[in-house]
Amino acid sequence: MAELETRELEYFAALAEELHFGRAAQRLGIAQPALSKAVRRMEDRLGVTLVERSSRHVALTPAGQVLQYHGRHALLAVGAAIEKTRRAGGRETQLRLVIKPGGDANLLSGILAAYARRPDARQVDIVFGGATDRADHVRDGRADVALLYVPFDDLTGLDHETLMIEGRVAVLPPDHRLAGRSEVTLADLAHETLPRWKGIHGSGLPGVEPVPGIGPEVADGAELTQMVLLGRAVAVLPRSLTRPPHPGLVHVPVADAPGSALVLAWSQEDRRRLVADFVASAVEATQG
Structure with missing residues (x-):
């Protein structure tokens, strides 16, 4: 059975997003010929063409689009397994919240104050994500909770509480x-x-x-x-x-x-009291 390594999936994910071998190689920190050879090896091993190449154009084939979709989820699963395993081996001393810079609608100070009043409150570390990757921070374990905008952000695999609806x-x-x-x-x-x-x-x-x-x-x-x-x-x-x-x-x-909702989201699999307490504090601060 043909197999792909995690590193190969990372190479292909970068190329699928950039659609340019030079930019993808620069992003990965490798030489462009090395990236080209890696993609060729993947195609040979799978027996399919993943990208159509020309001197001016790179496009994903239908097979490449499938690998982009499933490969992304595979990388997220690997990252989540690593992060959650590390977390399971140590004490929970902090909670990580990922937000977009300026993307809290001025609610965050009140949320943090409400959570800090809990006798068992932990340190909350703020992680700044990009415009489109904050949900992935939660899926792969880099963050415990995220402030997201619906319907713009994808909530697949996440539970959430709506904190505010705005025009x-x-x-x-x-x-x-x-x-x-x-x-x-x-x-x-x-x-x-x-x-x-x-x-x-x-x-x-x-x-x-x-x-x-x-x-x-x-x-x-x-x-x-x-x-x-x-x-x-x-x-x-x-x-x-x-x-x-x-x-x-x-x-x-x-x-x-239609209104846009600012939501607090967390993994559907996450049933830790640490997360539940923070969510309850957020709801209390914004809807109480």
């Missing part, structure tokens, strides 16, 4: 045709160019979706802001993620957009 706003350059409105609708935005978030499919907005291959790909809020400032895209964000407002951008409420 969404369109983020526009000041010379945009909609910038002078007091509010806009989803229909107004249907033909606008939306950014494509790296590693995320869809916008979570009915009838307003990024077109494959159209619109800039962004990995974080700084890149998104720059693209909107340049007039390359418009964005639709939860209201709390636009505070404080950028002085060069216009924020207009989207009247009929």
